[in-house]
Amino acid sequence: MLFDWYEGIKLQNPFYFLGIDGGGSKCKARLEDAQGNLLAESVAGPANPARDMQVALASIQQVSEQVMTSANLPVSALSNTYVGMGLAGLNLPMYKSKLQAWQHPFAQLSLSTDLYIACLGAHNCDSGAIVIVGTGSAGLACHQGQQYEYGGHGFLLGDKGSGAWIGLQTLRWALESFDGMAQSSPFIEAVFEFAQCSDAAQIIESYLTSSSAKFANLAPLVFEYANRHDPVATDIIKDGASYLSALTRKLQSHSPQRIAFIGGLAPSVIPWLDEDIQIGIKQPLAAPECGAIMMAKKQFESANKHS
Amino acid sequence: MLFDWYEGIKLQNPFYFLGIDGGGSKCKARLEDAQGNLLAESVAGPANPARDMQVALASIQQVSEQVMTSANLPVSALSNTYVGMGLAGLNLPMYKSKLQAWQHPFAQLSLSTDLYIACLGAHNCDSGAIVIVGTGSAGLACHQGQQYEYGGHGFLLGDKGSGAWIGLQTLRWALESFDGMAQSSPFIEAVFEFAQCSDAAQIIESYLTSSSAKFANLAPLVFEYANRHDPVATDIIKDGASYLSALTRKLQSHSPQRIAFIGGLAPSVIPWLDEDIQIGIKQPLAAPECGAIMMAKKQFESANKHS
Structure with missing residues (x-):
């Protein structure tokens, strides 16, 4: 040819x-x-x-x-x-x-x-909005040739509600709880076991220079405990989901035709969003x-x- | 000789x-x-x-x-x-x-x-307790040959109330506020000016791989605005100080003869601690x-x- x-x-x-x-x-x-x-x-x-x-x-x-x-x-x-x-x-x-x-x-x-x-x-098509929630989190609305971006500030400075953020919040809490300075919960044993650590120093050594992806690996465990009504895991997931609901409202303010959630954590987090937000979410095509x-x-x- | x-x-x-x-x-x-x-x-x-x-x-x-x-x-x-x-x-x-x-x-x-x-x-002598609050934060009580350490989990995983933590909280808030997703305050202009940035992308580029010391450089500005009753700066400083008060109570539980605060931020943070904690603090010798x-x-x- x-x-x-x-x-x-x-x-x-x-x-x-x-x-x-x-x-x-x-x-x-x-x-x-x-x-x-x-x-x-x-x-x-x-x-x-x-x-x-x-x-x-x-x-x-x-x-x-x-x-x-x-x-x-x-x-x-x-x-x-x-x-x-x-x-x-x-x-x-x-x-x-x-x-x-x-x-x-x-x-x-x-x-x-x-x-x-x-x-x-x-x-x-180039009209619609998405929320990505996987290792990181961010939102984008495209409307009439314009792009409106929210979040996506990266692991250290933002990405609230993302897998890496959930993992980081969990380890921060686990270390404070280990010090006797935060609420305790049976969840802490699961966190130490998942991290294959037996004390605070091992957690710090293991995660000191870790990638966001390693922190995000903890997220499914946190959802599991939140779904079992563990109070600490529930607080972390609710805090992240509340941010993602607010992010979605920001996207809605640009009147996108459709809103979709994508990324590895989307199926886990959607049930935790505000109900009116959940109802409006469409499948990605x-x-x-x-x-x-x-x-x-x-x-x-x-x-x-x-x- | x-x-x-x-x-x-x-x-x-x-x-x-x-x-x-x-x-x-x-x-x-x-x-x-x-x-x-x-x-x-x-x-x-x-x-x-x-x-x-x-x-x-x-x-x-x-x-x-x-x-x-x-x-x-x-x-x-x-x-x-x-x-x-x-x-x-x-x-x-x-x-x-x-x-x-x-x-x-x-x-x-x-x-x-x-x-x-x-x-x-x-x-x-080897009996007493200290709280270090500078770039990082941590507490130690020494009593009858034993050491009891709290906090000191590092910039990413802890160090609440420290200069780097204050800087990080401030930038996280500034980016959320820039997105219209957190409370606004005149303080945000001072933060962007201090960071020599005019938008969110510049903040992220500038701090993406920064040392904890660069984050800690923001702390004096946050104390300045908290002392002027800016609501956002006040919330950040109060949150950190509340952790440091709790840390000091943990140290007190080991009955140290004296408790001292050291580190570059000690003079700024002491007036924000619980009053009974402030009263008990001694000068380092x-x-x-x-x-x-x-x-x-x-x-x-x-x-x-x-x-």
Whole structure:
């Protein structure tokens, strides 16, 4: 095949669309042909430029090469590939401009945040709102070409209600409780057992320089105890959920057509939100990688509409 | 002089006592001769082994050599020097055992925590209690040979009421308030101005990977606004002070003869403690470096009492 077609546009070579969703624990890639057929999917390591730019670029390179190989295509076909990429941390101008300066191997690279591609995917269009609640937490409303972002301040400075935040609150409480300076609960034994620690010093040594993902690993245990009415676990989950309800109200104020919750903790946290918020939540229609492909196609069409 | 005396003990060479107090922002050294005369003092970089072991050892080496030079002594005289050292992070067994394995250049090295030497110095004996409140926070009571430690869980996991904690709470609030999701206050403008930032993204970029010391730099501003009755700054300071009052009550439960507050934020925070706690606080009698020398002398006496 010496040429290819895309919605009436004739091109000299076969070409592809690649969507990449990059976050703090992994990045996912989805490869489609010009007709929108799924060719392959792939997963590689973390791609949050604000945490580690070199690691992020290496993960992006790796997942791009992997997905071509999975589709039985040569890696050189990346130069005929139109890429949409949404990465955590790209809300920070410093990291966005670093990534824009990257000498990428693609035919075209369209960049945005993980939030934006998730919103595109969840609603199959650029109008709607999402709350992501996994290792981190954040909200985005897209309406009439404008983006309104809330939260997403990162593990240390925000991300309230997220898995990492829940894990951090739990360990802070466990250490205070171990000192006899906070409410006790049978939950503390489960926390020490989960962390495989027998005293406060071991907890501190184990979590002193840990990633947010390690803190987030504690979250399912906290939900389990909250669902069993443990008072401490319940307080932590209620405090986080109350923030996420308020975040959703902020998004509602921009009148989005639909609101979706995505991320690994969404199913656990939704029952803890204010009832009127729960009722308004819609299922996401497609994955963030699909939203990334939508973004790539939009830029492709805009670049080729006069050709 | 071919020999030296220490309280009736005859030694073959002149010898010295060196006290070192190591923390997250700097380490301080005090050199005395066998008769207890001050020969020199010196300061070098951070020495918290839990944060960076290599940096800590380099700072300790540097401050030890500096203080000998200041006293017009050759660096080789360190081999006739009996050293007491209290370091932040040595409450964690992992770091204590690493430091015990260090091939130090001294005649003898006696190791403990920064808390313990501060307590020895503050009361001129090993019975009493202290609260340290500077970049971090922690409490220790020493009574009848036992040590009872509270708090000191580090910037991420605890250190409530400390300068770094106050700075972190302030920035978390400022970012939520910027999102329209927390109480507003004129204080927010002062925070953004202090941080030299004009929006949330700049705050996050500036503090994403910052040291606890950079967060602690905000604390004086928060006290200033709390003293002017700003409601947000007042809430943060009251929350921290309430923890420090509770910490002091824990120490009181061990019946210490005296309780002292030390650290850079002690004078600012004391007026915010519960009144009955304020009344019981005594002035520290000597600096932590002096406590470190007391510890070195005790080990020296114990090693030489049968010679």
